[in-house]
Amino acid sequence: MSAVPRAVSPKAVVTGTGTLNPLGSTAAATWNAMLAGTSGIAVLDEDWAQQLPVRIAGRVTADLAALLTTREFKRMDRCGQLALVAAREAWAQAGTPDVDPDRLAVVIGSGYGGLDTTLAQTRELDNGGPRKVSPHTLTRIMVNGPSAWVSIDLGARGGARTPVSACASGAEAIAQGAEMIRSGAADVVIAGGVDACVNDLIISGFAQIRALSTRNDDPQGASRPFDRERDGFVIAEGAAILVLESEEHARARGAEVLGAIAGGAVTSDASDIVAADPDMQRRVMEKALASAGLSGTDIGFVHAHATSTPVGDRLEAQAIKAVIGNTVPVTSTKSLTGHLLGGAGALGAIATLQALRTGDLPGTCNIGGLDPEVDLNVLTKTVHGSTAAAGMVNAFGFGGHSVALVVTGA
Numbered sequence: 001m002s003a004v005p006r007a008v009s010p011k012a013v014v015t016g017t018g019t020l021n022p023l024g025s026t027a028a029a030t031w032n033a034m035l036a037g038t039s040g041i042a043v044l045d046e047d048w049a050q051q052l053p054v055r056i057a058g059r060v061t062a063d064l065a066a067l068l069t070t071r072e073f074k075r076m077d078r079c080g081q082l083a084l085v086a087a088r089e090a091w092a093q094a095g096t097p098d099v100d101p102d103r104l105a106v107v108i109g110s111g112y113g114g115l116d117t118t119l120a121q122t123r124e125l126d127n128g129g130p131r132k133v134s135p136h137t138l139t140r141i142m143v144n145g146p147s148a149w150v151s152i153d154l155g156a157r158g159g160a161r162t163p164v165s166a167c168a169s170g171a172e173a174i175a176q177g178a179e180m181i182r183s184g185a186a187d188v189v190i191a192g193g194v195d196a197c198v199n200d201l202i203i204s205g206f207a208q209i210r211a212l213s214t215r216n217d218d219p220q221g222a223s224r225p226f227d228r229e230r231d232g233f234v235i236a237e238g239a240a241i242l243v244l245e246s247e248e249h250a251r252a253r254g255a256e257v258l259g260a261i262a263g264g265a266v267t268s269d270a271s272d273i274v275a276a277d278p279d280m281q282r283r284v285m286e287k288a289l290a291s292a293g294l295s296g297t298d299i300g301f302v303h304a305h306a307t308s309t310p311v312g313d314r315l316e317a318q319a320i321k322a323v324i325g326n327t328v329p330v331t332s333t334k335s336l337t338g339h340l341l342g343g344a345g346a347l348g349a350i351a352t353l354q355a356l357r358t359g360d361l362p363g364t365c366n367i368g369g370l371d372p373e374v375d376l377n378v379l380t381k382t383v384h385g386s387t388a389a390a391g392m393v394n395a396f397g398f399g400g401h402s403v404a405l406v407v408t409g410a
Contacts, residue, residue, distance in 0.1 A: 016242065041057070190243055195343050289392075360382060363381040
């Protein structure tokens with residue numbers, strides 16, 4: 001009996017991107033700010049912030065009430081609002097694909113979901129009793145709320161999934177979405193991440209474990225990945241969404257292909273709830289490369305997770321050097337945006353797509369002097385004229401979550 005030819009897996013291409021974050025309310029505005037080295041970190045002036053040990057963060061400045069209907073705005077937590085607006089931008093750039101609803105899926109990750117609503121409604125309960133609690137509380141606090149709202153908005157019936165893997169959530173969502181395309185489970189997937197955690201609980205919690213920068217008097221200089229004087233990361237909020245599509249589907253409808261998610265890997269340290277396993281960071285990058293059929297020498301740009309913590313940046317640098325080498329350009333745009341938590345990896349994927357498309361590699365700002373234990377080619381300013389054809393995006397989270405994505409040009 002002759003062997004049955006093995007079907008070639010569909011290629012997962014990107015046809016649309018959308019984002020709201022501290023740098024801008026669109027993908028284009030965000031990219032321009034990254035290339036210009038513009039910081040989105042500012043002092044928090046809300047009353048609740050004045051007693052906190054850390055009073056800086058990255059906020060989305062867009063008026064979400066003006067971008068949504070009154071009904072949408074009232075029924076959704078800020079986390080869902082951000083995701084829906086970003087998804088609509090990505091969907092529009094993709095050309096509003098005509099796709100069978102049963103072949104259209106949503107995968108949007110989040111680390112904390114509707115935490116703002118949880119805190120606000122808990123205070124209502126404490127101060128005014130049960131009758132003061134909003135009837136929208138339960139649907140607003142759901143971590144799956146963003147993916148559910150986007151699926152409803154676009155009529156996606158192929159599944160609405162929500163990876164919850166802390167700061168790796170958005171990257172894991174993209175890995176899942178790309179796998180759905182490659183496995184033939186969907187023709188189009190809206191994938192990405194979101195978090196809206198600029199509040200007293202999250203800032204206090206991270207401050208208690210000394211994970212945050214305390215440069216309250218220098219907000220724009222506070223996030224300093226790989227810098228020898230870094231003292232922690234800066235909390236930020238935002239959403240980043242990609243439209244993933246099988247190449248066959250995209251080409252058939254004449255869509256512009258922005259690039260591709262050529263490979264990805266998801267691993268778990270299984271060792272400690274907070275401390276990262278550097279060997280696992282190395283392994284997840286190796287697995288991502290293997291899934292893309294590439295080697296470390298094929299990677300021409302790395303968007304590092306690098307949040308600006310003293311230990312985390314150093315461990316990731318060692319893993320990058322071991323897998324890819326120490327000459328490839330490396331950057332972390334968290335120096336400008338702060339850390340979007342569940343949205344961070346997805347925003348890194350958008351930045352990497354743009355870098356490969358344009359040949360412009362954004363730099364890592366606020367580096368006065370590179371940590372001597374970081375033996376990498378860390379870009380400190382925007383570099384033009386890159387010919388990189390493939391890039392890697394790293395994302396790591398509490399719980400031992402590790403994700404690496406391999407992105408290629410169109």
